[in-house]
Amino acid sequence: MNGQRPKRTPVMCQLANGHTIINTGVHPIDYFTDNDLWADCLIRMRELYDFDGILCHKPGRVHGIMDQVERTDYDADIPTLFMDDGSRIECTRDDDVYYKPSAEFVRPALDELDLDNLLSWAPKSFIAFQASKATLPISDPDGFEEHVFGTLDRVIDRVGDDYSVHGEVRAPFDHFLNILGMEEGLMALLDDPERSLKIIDRTTDWSIALAVAQIRRGAEAIKISSPFAGSGFLSPDMYEEFILPFEGRLAKAVLEEGKPIYTHTCGAIGDRLDLLCRTGVSGIECLDPPPLGDIDINEAIQSLNGRIFIKGNVDPVNTLLRGDAAKIKEDVTYILGAAEKMDGFILSSACSVAPPAPPDNMKYMVELCREITDQ
Amino acid sequence: MPDYALMNQFLYEGKAPKVEEMTREALAEGSDVEEVLQEGLIAGMSVVGEDFKRNRIYVPQVLIAARAMKAGMAVLKPLLMKQGAETSTATIVMGTVKGDLHDIGKNLVCMMGEGAGFKMVDLGVDQSAESFLQAAREHGAGIVGMSALLTTTMPYMKVVIDAFREAGMDHVKICVGGAPVSEMFADEIGADGYGVDATDAVDLFKSIYPKDSQ
Numbered sequence: 001m002n003g004q005r006p007k008r009t010p011v012m013c014q015l016a017n018g019h020t021i022i023n024t025g026v027h028p029i030d031y032f033t034d035n036d037l038w039a040d041c042l043i044r045m046r047e048l049y050d051f052d053g054i055l056c057h058k059p060g061r062v063h064g065i066m067d068q069v070e071r072t073d074y075d076a077d078i079p080t081l082f083m084d085d086g087s088r089i090e091c092t093r094d095d096d097v098y099y100k101p102s103a104e105f106v107r108p109a110l111d112e113l114d115l116d117n118l119l120s121w122a123p124k125s126f127i128a129f130q131a132s133k134a135t136l137p138i139s140d141p142d143g144f145e146e147h148v149f150g151t152l153d154r155v156i157d158r159v160g161d162d163y164s165v166h167g168e169v170r171a172p173f174d175h176f177l178n179i180l181g182m183e184e185g186l187m188a189l190l191d192d193p194e195r196s197l198k199i200i201d202r203t204t205d206w207s208i209a210l211a212v213a214q215i216r217r218g219a220e221a222i223k224i225s226s227p228f229a230g231s232g233f234l235s236p237d238m239y240e241e242f243i244l245p246f247e248g249r250l251a252k253a254v255l256e257e258g259k260p261i262y263t264h265t266c267g268a269i270g271d272r273l274d275l276l277c278r279t280g281v282s283g284i285e286c287l288d289p290p291p292l293g294d295i296d297i298n299e300a301i302q303s304l305n306g307r308i309f310i311k312g313n314v315d316p317v318n319t320l321l322r323g324d325a326a327k328i329k330e331d332v333t334y335i336l337g338a339a340e341k342m343d344g345f346i347l348s349s350a351c352s353v354a355p356p357a358p359p360d361n362m363k364y365m366v367e368l369c370r371e372i373t374d375q
Numbered sequence: 376m377p378d379y380a381l382m383n384q385f386l387y388e389g390k391a392p393k394v395e396e397m398t399r400e401a402l403a404e405g406s407d408v409e410e411v412l413q414e415g416l417i418a419g420m421s422v423v424g425e426d427f428k429r430n431r432i433y434v435p436q437v438l439i440a441a442r443a444m445k446a447g448m449a450v451l452k453p454l455l456m457k458q459g460a461e462t463s464t465a466t467i468v469m470g471t472v473k474g475d476l477h478d479i480g481k482n483l484v485c486m487m488g489e490g491a492g493f494k495m496v497d498l499g500v501d502q503s504a505e506s507f508l509q510a511a512r513e514h515g516a517g518i519v520g521m522s523a524l525l526t527t528t529m530p531y532m533k534v535v536i537d538a539f540r541e542a543g544m545d546h547v548k549i550c551v552g553g554a555p556v557s558e559m560f561a562d563e564i565g566a567d568g569y570g571v572d573a574t575d576a577v578d579l580f581k582s583i584y585p586k587d588s589q
Contacts, residue, residue, distance in 0.1 A: 018527060094527045098476055182479050186435040187442065190389065232572075235433040267554070271430075291557050291571075317555040321526055354526035354555070 009336060009373040010052035011347045011366050012164075012311075014223075014264070014285070018095040018355025020045050028091035029072065029079045032132070035061050035150030042155055046163060049362050052346075053164035055223060059214055060150030062132045068125055083125040094355045099129040107181045110188045110195055118179055118202060134168065135175050139205035141212040149217055156218040164221065167214030171226035171263075172246040175203035186233065189242055196242065204246040208253040215257040222254050222261045223285065230267040230293075239275050251280040262311060266351050270294040273303050283309035288350040292317060295350075297338040309344030314365060316349040321357045328361055332368045377401035379414040382447075386419035389439025391446035398447040408454045413492070416447045420490025427487075428574040434483065437573070441486035448489070465584050468507060468516040470498035471553075472531040477524035480553060483573035484520060491577045493584075504531075504538035511539075511547050517584050520576065523553040532556075533564040540565075548583050552576055 021028050024041045031038060038061060046054045071082040081089040086102030101123075108121045119127050119137055130136075138144055156165050170178075176199055177185040188196050211222045228234070229243045247263060254261040262283035263276060269287070276284055287295040287310060297313055304310065312335075314320060319331045332347070339345035347369045353362065377397065385393040394416075401411045423440045426432045467488055471481050478500050485495040496514050498506055507519050519539070523529040532551050539547055548567040551560075552575075561569035568583050570576030 016526075092474070095474070095525060183438055183482065187389075187438045190435050190439055231430065231433070233434050235430075238433065238435070292554065317526055318557065318559075321555075322560075356527060 009339065009345055009347050009369055010164075011049075011369045012046075012051040012053040012055065013049070013349040013362070014055050014057065014352045015045055016095070016352040016355050017097070018092065019353050019357060022094055022355055023048065023359055027074070027079065028093050028097070029074060029081065032081075032089070032091045032097050033061050033066060035154060039151045039154035039158065042151070043159055046159070048359065050366050051163075053166060053220070054155055054159065055166045055168060056152045056155050056219070057168045057223070057225070058132065058134050059152045059167060059210065060148055062128050063145070063147035063150070065128045065132070068128060085123050085125050087123065087125040089125070089129060097129075097132070099126065101126065107179075107184065110180065110184070110192055110199075113179070113199065115198055115202065118199065130178060133178070134170050134210060135178055135206065136210060137206055139202075139209050141209045141216065143209065144213050149214070152214060152217060152219065160218055165219055166221045166223055167211070167219035168223040168225055169207045169211045169214075169250070171224050171229065171243070172200045172204040172207050172250065173229060173243055174225060174227065175206060176200050177228060179203075182228075189234075189238060193241070200242060200246050204249050207246075207250050211250060211254050211261070212257055215254060215259045219259070221259055221282075224250060224261065224263045224281070226263050227266045229263075229265045229272075230269045231271055232267040236272050236275060239272050244275055244279055247279040247281070251282075255280065255282070260309075262309070264351075267292065268294040270300075273300065277304065277307050281308060283311055283344065283346075285311040285348065286350050287313035289313055289315050292350065297335050301338055301342050304342075306342055306344075309346065310339070310342070311346040311348045313350040314348065316351050316354055316357065320349055320361050320365065321354045323361065325361075325364060328364050329368060332365055333372065336369065336372050377404060377406055377411070377415065379418065382415040383419035383422065386416060386440055386443045386447070387422055389436065389443050391439075391443040394443040395446040395450060398450040402450070402454070408451055408458060411447075412451055412455070416444050416451075417490060417492050420444050420487070424487050424490065424574045424577060428572075434479075437483060437486065441483075441490065444486070444490055464492070464494040465518075465580075466494040466496060466514045466516045467518045467520055467580060468496045468498060468510045468514060469520040469522070470502035470507060470510075471500040471522045471524075472528050472535065473501055473503050474531065475523050475525050475528035475553075476500045478522075480524065480573065481520075481522040484522070484552070484570070484576045487573045487577045488520075488580060491581065493577075493580060504535045507535050508538055508542055508544065511544065516547060518548045518550055518580055520550045520552070520570075520580075522551070523556060526555050529553065529555055529560065530564075532566065536565050550576065550579055550583070 069081045070084040073080045079091045088100045090098045114120045260282035264285040382397045485497045488495045550568040551566045552570040558569045568579045
């Protein structure tokens with residue numbers, strides 16, 4: 001990722017939070033709130049699997065979130081933060097964190113949103129929770145407070161000289177859906193495309209500011225988390241209208257900072273590889289193979305024709321979670337065989353490594369990659 | 376005679392106020408409730424399902440069509456209940472399994488299922504085996520549909536299936552789906568069917584709904 005051709009094919013994966021929690025044995029509330037602990041977890045997981053890099057998928061934990069907590073149930077099956085506005089944040093022991101709003105929580109309709117303050121309607125716990133997911137309504141890379149980058153800074157300080165540390169931002173469309181809600185957001189694209197575009201344009205500013213700020217703090221690359229831009233959700237035409245111009249603007253801003261940027265879009269994306277390339281990103285992550293998606297790595301390499309790098313595409317469910325050694329070997333050999341035909345390939349799980357994926361499977365994938373590409 | 380082709384078109388385009396208006400007009404003209412349901416709403420939704428399956432339309436279009444169908448159904452429902460039509464409708468209980476809060480796939484299946492004429496009982500997210508059992512009993516459901524997006528929650532599908540077997544409710548067919556779920560996994564856990572997406576799930580319901588329950 002530093003612009004030099006690596007001696008061997010690098011390996012690094014995006015790990016589900018649950019996978020890290022399970023394999024580090026930390027408490028999920030501490031994991032959700034403590035920058036030191038989380039940075040330590042990210043570094044330990046890299047060591048466990050001997051990855052060539054670390055994805056710091058959020059820049060840091062939310063400063064002062066515990067000031068909003070009225071009560072903590074630390075020992076429950078699902079440890080929970082009970083917020084002072086009646087909502088709660090559930091920190092699961094084997095998965096992600098979930099926001100459970102209070103009974104009064106109502107999302108605004110599209111025409112009720114204040115375009116100049118898209119979160120003006122939201123309770124403070126929701127704003128804090130969205131901040132924990134890197135939805136920060138700040139449009140100036142210099143406008144963030146230091147604590148926002150509490151985890152990224154620690155990881156870079158500790159291992160940035162030895163390993164490639166990547167930052168991540170939510171895609172502009174992802175912010176949009178999180179403000180309006182999934183179904184209302186998707187319908188809004190048809191109900192009022194003009195207003196939807198205006199909102200996505202503003203959330204693009206948020207993504208750009210956070211991406212650029214992370215680069216300036218030492219992140220080697222930026223990943224765009226764009227899980228809802230695949231054909232499971234949007235048509236290619238809608239991709240062209242609601243995704244491409246905005247992820248394109250984001251890509252341009254990061255490239256102007258001199259670092260690469262890549263997109264992670266889950267599921268079936270075979271019909272939009274060209275559109276993805278047209279955003280101007282440096283690479284694509286994921287490329288889920290069947291049955292999760294529709295990508296055959298050989299076909300994808302042929303279609304992309306060296307235009308951008310690929311980070312993928314070992315099936316995280318049927319190979320890394322449920323597969324045996326023979327299945328892992330078969331897939332890794334096939335993928336690396338295909339990747340021989342191109343520059344710019346990082347071996348990785350396609351989508352995130354599932355929480356219960358056996359660590360031995362992960363280690364075997366890395367070992368095989370070293371064996372095959374060190375030759 | 377109502378212009379059902381136009382009503383289908385409005386539904387397809389997601390024009391909820393138009394669908395609602397035409398539903399009211401059709402009833403005011405004396406059309407049979409069941410006819411309006413079948414010809415005006417279900418026929419329109421079946422085109423939506425077909426086109427979704429063939430990637431001619433995508434989730435947003437399905438959602439606005441389902442919203443239009445709902446507008447028409449809101450007019451018809453009181454009358455259908457008065458006629459007792461609902462008691463003879465094939466019933467499907469749907470939910471995401473315990474620990475899983477991701478519901479768009481399940482919601483789409485409910486919308487498409489209703490659009491195909493099934494009575495969909497949506498339990499919502501994070502449902503235990505006991506909830507599925509209780510709802511299946513209460514509503515006399517012939518099928519239970521479960522959805523999971525997470526690899527951590529998909530094993531719970533087997534817990535639900537085992538609970539139905541232990542309760543002697545083998546006559547209820549269990550269908551599963553969700554991003555990490557595959558046909559192979561469905562077979563392994565003893566599910567009666569697997570739907571790769573919402574339209575596939577509805578096709579599955581049509582093919583396996585217990586004949587003696589219809």
